[in-house]
Every structure is written in C-alpha cells, then in structure tokens.
Amino acid sequence: MSLSVQKTTFFGIITEFRKWIMLILVALVLFFGYKYFSSKGDTLVVEYDTALIQEQIKNVGKLVVTEGHFAEVITYKDSKKYLGDFISFEKKAIVVINADVTVSFDLSKMKYDIDSINKVITVVEIPKEEIKIAPDFKYYNTESSTFNEFTGQDYNKINKIARANLSKKIQASTLKTNAKNRLLSELNSLFIVTKNLGWTLKYKDEIITSDKEVKQKFLD
Known part of the structure; x- marks a missing residue:
C-alpha cells in the first residue's frame, strides 16, 4: 500500500471518529437539556399549584x-x-x-x-x-x-x-x-x-x- 493511500485511510478514520464524538456530544447535550428543562417545568408546575392552594386557603380564611x-x-x-x-x-x-x-x-x-x-x-x-x-x-x-x-x-x-x-x-x-x-x-x-x-x-x-x-x- 502506498504512503498516500495510508494517509487517506488514516485521515478517514480520524474524520469518522470525530463524527461519532460530535454525535455523542450532541446527544448528551440534548439529553441533559431535556432533563433540565423538564425538571424545571415540573418545579414551575408545583410552585404554581402551591400558589393556587395558598390563594384558596386565603379565600377560605375569612x-x-x-x-x-x-x-x-x-x-x-x-x-x-x-x-x-x-x-x-x-x-x-x-x-x-x-x-x-x-x-x-x-x-x-x-x-x-x-x-x-x-x-x-x-x-x-x-x-x-x-x-x-x-x-x-x-x-x-x-x-x-x-x-x-x-x-x-x-x-x-x-x-x-x-x-x-x-x-x-x-x-x-x-x-x-x-x-x-x-x-x-x-x-x-x-x-x-x-x-x-x-x-x-x-x-x-x-x-x-x-x-x-x-x-x-x-x-x-
């Protein structure tokens, strides 16, 4: 195998490896982003519900x-x-x-x-x-x-x-x-x-x- 063919094969492997690394990084970002925003959404729902409960108690508390x-x-x-x-x-x-x-x-x-x-x-x-x-x-x-x-x-x-x-x-x-x-x-x-x-x-x-x-x- 000639030197030029070896270089092409090596750089091809490196390029393919980088693609997989990028795909994994993007997947991790999406996963943790989803977890962060979904948990934040749950917190907001709980806070909203709690505020409604407290408002109802305030209305009852007369x-x-x-x-x-x-x-x-x-x-x-x-x-x-x-x-x-x-x-x-x-x-x-x-x-x-x-x-x-x-x-x-x-x-x-x-x-x-x-x-x-x-x-x-x-x-x-x-x-x-x-x-x-x-x-x-x-x-x-x-x-x-x-x-x-x-x-x-x-x-x-x-x-x-x-x-x-x-x-x-x-x-x-x-x-x-x-x-x-x-x-x-x-x-x-x-x-x-x-x-x-x-x-x-x-x-x-x-x-x-x-x-x-x-x-x-x-x-x-």
Whole structure:
C-alpha cells in the first residue's frame, strides 16, 4: 500500500471518529437539556399549584358569620324583709330583651401544613365557634321602695339570667347548625380545589376523599 493511500485511510478514520464524538456530544447535550428543562417545568408546575392552594386557603380564611335574633321576657322580683316576715319591701320589673346573636368561625386562625413535594395539604386545627350576644334591655312596670331600690347588682343579675336563657334558646335553635353548614361549604371548596389539582387533603392524619368525608371528619 502506498504512503498516500495510508494517509487517506488514516485521515478517514480520524474524520469518522470525530463524527461519532460530535454525535455523542450532541446527544448528551440534548439529553441533559431535556432533563433540565423538564425538571424545571415540573418545579414551575408545583410552585404554581402551591400558589393556587395558598390563594384558596386565603379565600377560605375569612370570618364566616351567621346571624340571628332572639327575644326574652323576664319578670324580676326581689324583696327585703325585716322583723322576720312582718315588714317586707319589694322591688320588681318586667324586662324585655331583644338580642342580636352571631355565631362565627374565624378561618384565618385555621392551622395547616403544605407539603408541596408530595402535594399534600394537612388541616391541623379548625378554630372553635365564637358566639356573641348583643342584648338590648327595656324595663317596664318597675317598682321599688326607698328601703329596697334597684342597684347595679340587680341589673347584673338580670343580665346574667337573660344571657343564660338566651344561650339555651341558641342551643335549641338552628343557628349553630346553619353556621356549621357555612363552615363546611368553605372547607368543601378547599377540598374541590385540591382534588382538581391532583393534591391530597388531610385533616390531622386522615385523608379526605369525598364531600361526605368533609362533613364527617371536620365536624367530629
């Protein structure tokens, strides 16, 4: 074989080798480029989903208030007796109480954890209901004497009796039930968002899988 033929063969091998090296380098660049951008895309999706979850919690995290009106009539009597039962001084009044009542859940106090890697949101604690009673007292047929006048202590007693009676009426009414239904509506909207995004909603250590379980687990 002549020298010129040997040189041609050698350079041909070198050229072919370079082509393979370039093909391998291009393949590696494409592979790692795909991995980089696909992983970056996954991260962006997780961040976007997490932002949506946090926005939903922010929307849910408001004051859920249910209002009601109650009335109460009290006949208040008190007497002071002297010389045994021989002398008695009585004071009395008819008291009409109209009260505006609110039952509320401040969901901004809801405690939760977000696991963005595993796509799990865990509600740790639901705030307790807050009952506020705003009574308006009107006194009728008030009678007293110099020896047994109305004092601040009497008004405090009337206030205490009225609030106790109103609390019983509130417990027997549908006001608290209506407030809890509104609470469940807000929590259910959170469940729907997490489900649509492919996330898991948990309450404490239990997974919520349906609307029915929202009611069962959150009100236990």
